[in-house]
Amino acid sequence: MKKLILASSSPRRKDILSKYNIDIKIVESNINEKISQNERPKDIAMSLAFQKAYGVALKVDKGEVVLAADTIVVYKGKILGKPQDRGEAIDMLLNLNGKEHYVITGLAIIKAGTKTKVVDYEKTKVKFRNLDRNKIISYVNTGEYSDKAGAYGIQGYGSILVDKIDGSYSNVVGLPISKVDYLLEKFFNIKLL
Secondary structure (H helix, E strand, O other): OEEEEEOOOOHHHHHHHHOOOEEEEEOOOOOOOOOOOOOOHHHHHHHHHHHHHHHHHOOOOOOOEEEEEEEEEEEOOEEEOOOOOHHHHHHHHHHHOOOEEEEEEEEEEEEOOOOOEEEEEEEEEEEEOOOOHHHHHHHHOOOOOOOOHHHOOOOOHHHHHEEEEEOOHHHHHOOOHHHHHHHHHHHHOOOOO
16 A cells, blocks of 8 residues: 655545545645745646745655645635635635636645656635525534635535535535546556455
8 A cells, every 4th residue: 555645634635635545644734834926826836835845844854755735715816725714714705605616736746855846726616605694604603614625625514605616526525536536647656446
C-alpha cells in the first residue's frame, strides 16, 4: 500500500482519501493564509496549496509524497473565505441565494527532497436554490457553516441550499478526487484504485 502525506487537517479531505487503497498520514501545514483580491482566484488557490505542500515537504522524509489542497468560493470575481461569525455566514449565504458561484480547489503534490512537483486546480459551478431568509438562518443555526469557505458544506445540511452543480462534486466538498487520482498516477506512480 502506497503512503501519502496529507498536508491538511480537513476531516472532509481525509474522509474522501480514506476510501481508497492508500495509507494516509496527516501533517498540518500551519501556513498563514493571505488572500489578495488582486490575483486571479485560481492562482490564489494554487499558491496556497503549494505553500501548504512545500511547508510540510520540508518536515517529512525524502521521497515521501505530500498532497495539499486549498478550496475557495468565488462570487462575481470576489473570493468568499471562511466566515468569521454567524452574521457574516448569513450575509454570504444571502448573497449566494438563487445565484451561481464557483468553487475552486488548488492542488499541489510534492515529492519531498526532490524537484518533482505538480500544481493544478479544479473549478466547479454551483447554483443555489432561491431560499427565504428563515431557511438560510435555520441552516446557519446548524453550525455547519463554521470553517467552510462560502459558509456552507454541500456534503451535509448544506445540500438543501444547492439547486445544481456543473463539475466535480468532490471538488465542492474540498478535494477533487478524480483530478487527484490522475495527478498522483501520472506524476508519482501512485494509484488510488
